[in-house]
Amino acid sequence: MSPFTRRDVLRAAGTVAVVGAATASVGAPSALSAPVTAGPFRHGVASGDPLPGGVLLWTRVTPSNESLPGSGAGPEVTVTWEVSNSPEFRRIVSRGSTATGPWRDHTVKVDATGLEPATTYWYRFRMGKVVSPVGRTRTAPASGAPVDGLRIGVVSCANLQAGWFSSYRHLAAHPDLDLVLHLGDYLYEYAPGEYQARDVVVRPHDPAIEMTVLEHYRRRHAQYKQDADLQALHAVAPFVVTWDDHESANDAWSGGAENHTEGTEGAWQARRAAAQQAYAEWMPVRYDAGGQLYRRLTFGSLASLSMLDLRTYRDEQASGPTDPAVDDPARSITGEAQMDWLLNGLSSQDAQWKLVGNPVMITPIRFPSTLSTAELGAMQQLLGTTTIDGVPYNVDQWDGYAADQSRVLRHLRDRAISDTVFLTGDIHSGWACDLPADPATYPVNGNSVGVELVCTSVTSDNLDDILRVPPRTASLSVESAFKANNPQVKYLDFDSHGYSVLNVTPAGLRMDWYVLTERTDPRSTVARSQSWQVAAGTQKVTPAGGQA
Amino acid sequence: MNNTSSSVNGPLSVNQEATRRQILRWGAMGGAAVILSGAPGAAWAKPKGPQERVRAYVLVVDGCRPDEITPALTPRLAALRGSGTTYPAARSLPVMETIPNHVMMMTGARPDRTGVPANKIYDRAEGVQRDLDRPTDLRFPTIIERLNQAGRTTGTVLSKEYLYGIFGERATYRWEPAPIVPVSGHAPDAATMDAIIAMVDAADPDLVFTNLGDVDRMGHSDLSGTTLQAARTAALASTDRQVGRFIDHLTATGKWDTSVLLVLADHSMDWSIPTNVISVDLILREREDLRSQVVIAQNGGADLLYWTGPAASRDSGLAEVSSLVAAHPGVLAVADPSSLRLGPEAGDLIATCRAGWRFSDPYVVSNPIPGNHGHPATEPIPFFISGGSPRVRAGVVSSEQARTIDVAPTLGFLFGMNAPAGGYDGTARSSAFTG
Numbered sequence: 013m014s015p016f017t018r019r020d021v022l023r024a025a026g027t028v029a030v031v032g033a034a035t036a037s038v039g040a041p042s043a044l045s046a047p048v049t050a051g052p053f054r055h056g057v058a059s060g061d062p063l064p065g066g067v068l069l070w071t072r073v074t075p076s077n078e079s080l081p082g083s084g085a086g087p088e089v090t091v092t093w094e095v096s097n098s099p100e101f102r103r104i105v106s107r108g109s110t111a112t113g114p115w116r117d118h119t120v121k122v123d124a125t126g127l128e129p130a131t132t133y134w135y136r137f138r139m140g141k142v143v144s145p146v147g148r149t150r151t152a153p154a155s156g157a158p159v160d161g162l163r164i165g166v167v168s169c170a171n172l173q174a175g176w177f178s179s180y181r182h183l184a185a186h187p188d189l190d191l192v193l194h195l196g197d198y199l200y201e202y203a204p205g206e207y208q209a210r211d212v213v214v215r216p217h218d219p220a221i222e223m224t225v226l227e228h229y230r231r232r233h234a235q236y237k238q239d240a241d242l243q244a245l246h247a248v249a250p251f252v253v254t255w256d257d258h259e260s261a262n263d264a265w266s267g268g269a270e271n272h273t274e275g276t277e278g279a280w281q282a283r284r285a286a287a288q289q290a291y292a293e294w295m296p297v298r299y300d301a302g303g304q305l306y307r308r309l310t311f312g313s314l315a316s317l318s319m320l321d322l323r324t325y326r327d328e329q330a331s332g333p334t335d336p337a338v339d340d341p342a343r344s345i346t347g348e349a350q351m352d353w354l355l356n357g358l359s360s361q362d363a364q365w366k367l368v369g370n371p372v373m374i375t376p377i378r379f380p381s382t383l384s385t386a387e388l389g390a391m392q393q394l395l396g397t398t399t400i401d402g403v404p405y406n407v408d409q410w411d412g413y414a415a416d417q418s419r420v421l422r423h424l425r426d427r428a429i430s431d432t433v434f435l436t437g438d439i440h441s442g443w444a445c446d447l448p449a450d451p452a453t454y455p456v457n458g459n460s461v462g463v464e465l466v467c468t469s470v471t472s473d474n475l476d477d478i479l480r481v482p483p484r485t486a487s488l489s490v491e492s493a494f495k496a497n498n499p500q501v502k503y504l505d506f507d508s509h510g511y512s513v514l515n516v517t518p519a520g521l522r523m524d525w526y527v528l529t530e531r532t533d534p535r536s537t538v539a540r541s542q543s544w545q546v547a548a549g550t551q552k553v554t555p556a557g558g559q560a
Numbered sequence: 561m562n563n564t565s566s567s568v569n570g571p572l573s574v575n576q577e578a579t580r581r582q583i584l585r586w587g588a589m590g591g592a593a594v595i596l597s598g599a600p601g602a603a604w605a606k607p608k609g610p611q612e613r614v615r616a617y618v619l620v621v622d623g624c625r626p627d628e629i630t631p632a633l634t635p636r637l638a639a640l641r642g643s644g645t646t647y648p649a650a651r652s653l654p655v656m657e658t659i660p661n662h663v664m665m666m667t668g669a670r671p672d673r674t675g676v677p678a679n680k681i682y683d684r685a686e687g688v689q690r691d692l693d694r695p696t697d698l699r700f701p702t703i704i705e706r707l708n709q710a711g712r713t714t715g716t717v718l719s720k721e722y723l724y725g726i727f728g729e730r731a732t733y734r735w736e737p738a739p740i741v742p743v744s745g746h747a748p749d750a751a752t753m754d755a756i757i758a759m760v761d762a763a764d765p766d767l768v769f770t771n772l773g774d775v776d777r778m779g780h781s782d783l784s785g786t787t788l789q790a791a792r793t794a795a796l797a798s799t800d801r802q803v804g805r806f807i808d809h810l811t812a813t814g815k816w817d818t819s820v821l822l823v824l825a826d827h828s829m830d831w832s833i834p835t836n837v838i839s840v841d842l843i844l845r846e847r848e849d850l851r852s853q854v855v856i857a858q859n860g861g862a863d864l865l866y867w868t869g870p871a872a873s874r875d876s877g878l879a880e881v882s883s884l885v886a887a888h889p890g891v892l893a894v895a896d897p898s899s900l901r902l903g904p905e906a907g908d909l910i911a912t913c914r915a916g917w918r919f920s921d922p923y924v925v926s927n928p929i930p931g932n933h934g935h936p937a938t939e940p941i942p943f944f945i946s947g948g949s950p951r952v953r954a955g956v957v958s959s960e961q962a963r964t965i966d967v968a969p970t971l972g973f974l975f976g977m978n979a980p981a982g983g984y985d986g987t988a989r990s991s992a993f994t995g
Contacts, residue, residue, distance in 0.1 A: 425937065431649065
């Protein structure tokens, strides 16, 4: 879509070192965790999409040596599941059994129902006499019920080749997570050497080629699911997920992707169908292949969570920020049906906080005019776009679909919808932004119609990696220029990797950003770097002090 | 009593006007006399009640936006909010105008049951556009009357003339707003607060229903509304001081510990620039056949449209009007008033504008004021329940979406009243109270 694509940048980067390729087996365990590396339940357990009366439970079984992910081989087997209100399983409150086999890559996904709202449960699977690891999950509060608080882990952009998933491990250690929100790029499509940690492949992808067909997508999911830190996080809280582009291919849109060559890499529709089938099989999500991913969950009267799909229905990206297509009202990032669904959901008065799981940024951002040539080049690489002063800086985001962006922000303003929070990933950087009611008067009156909070990447490259400088050095001037040119941006960190924790209460919400000391170190420590809050009814982000 | 002393409150005289009402002149702070009226036989020197007595004060800060209550700008209101139970998701209800929302507060019923959907309507029987400011316009029993019937006493201290008009003599004790600011038709908050204090001192009603109009009136006229909001900000600070006066007075007179304050707005405020004006009359000018058969009742951010042509062409005519009006870039929606439970008094169509726009009919210069309400952008309101009564839950923030219509049910809950015939349309915000 642009003259400078991520793939171009990678090719231009020259030699790529593959660290650990010879020593790290597929799914090499973290040095700090005890993963399930063998046996029928080697891909761990997970839960997702909690409702007041039930939750999805997931696992994958390997019943025989030939039942390898993507193989299409192996026997049909019956897997039973149990849910208890105690970790010792003293009383089973729900149980059942289901069949799986090679037709669904031996994955298991069941809807455990008949559960109590706002209740913590433990679950496990059995295949024959083999028992899976135990997972912990939690149901959503009852519809309309008062809720004192909700604690949500927020993550995105986890490239296994770019580092270790220490973010997941540290997030799993946070107490009382109600759920984990994964905003996309749960896995990456690239072959070893195509996209990693600067020039270093920390852990090579399996299969060792770009994933384009069902077998590839299944094997790649399986590789990620064998990561010990990811397994640990899945085991402590239900996930609510959406995909961004890399679950299929970079900069995907309804008819193709930047990282897809029609013909050479097959037909896009077939490739996307394969990606979606593997996603439906391997993720704890209420989604069937080819169906509708966008959906809404509610958490009593406190919050709704609208999960967007911004890849399946979007028109092709504009060629650049000055392309008139950016402003074409006929182009959409959501598609008409999803847009109507989103606007209706935002208007709903059933829940106080309208949280939106938003794969790409919606805050209008304009390029500063003060960046150096090197900084502009680095931004090109990070964003995969051309850079022209004073114009939208990333046409893969909502900025590239100005009509849809305006429609959402205008809807919030016209209807005076309060407490709307876009929770976003994709951009490998941390942001806290107001959403200006009117860009022309915002610098004077500060009127905002909502906020956007962006978590950074678990491992994927960001600005300092592209500039090849130490973190928090050269990027600082770029961040300052962005904030000066975009007063709605209150916090911006272009360098760090990590995760966020969102605490939601009736009085307000607070996001804490945690950053890793070193993503390529499996023992990386983590520290809280920033905290921002949104008081109820204000639609504005402000710095938060005190303890997380 | 020395009615010239700035430190003296007290009765100056009581007159009986035959059997219709009593008139009390009360010496207020600052030396002015407050004129209160009372129902026949109402006592002026009410003995103090038992300690468990509840005094309820509904303070409507007219037109206040929820984000305008801040520790810096309105410290007394902010402190009051922080020491009680607050509902940050609270909303006004259509039409987001003063009269219908005050009526919803005191009835707990939607306009299709009260007969009061807007400030201004087209009265088909009289063939005129007029404010709904007559006591007979309100056809649903208010919590005021029902409390009176239960043996309690009530008071109304309403700063706007049309509010005084529609609530009339329903309350045990009334204050007719004075002095009236020309054009705005309201009494300044300082005078209104004098009256509240005088009424509490003179009659000590169980319920006082109060409207403070300065914030709204300064909002309407604030030419810097889209940016600095200079006049509005000054009014907020001033009104906050008046609320502080009231709190201090309740404390000084020993009433605070039995007081419950329900503070809210009837609607908020939105500002537009002179070019963002919608004239439905102008839109219809190219279709004189339609224009001549439609009457417009203008309500700031909402226009009520009444079909006056032949019944046979009503549906097709309204469909065309709706289509033409909806096509204007400043129009947010054109709806059937029944979909908003507005009742027949609201006419045949309701058009609402987008944020940053206003209606102006019949001419684009007819509505010159920058601050308006009535459209959905003006729904968010502050709504909190506070006070010194131990029944108030302190420091609570609730996700419940309180609405103006919840006031009567909440007062009913507080005073142990049954719902009116047919029930409330609102919800008692019992989460604000212990026990």
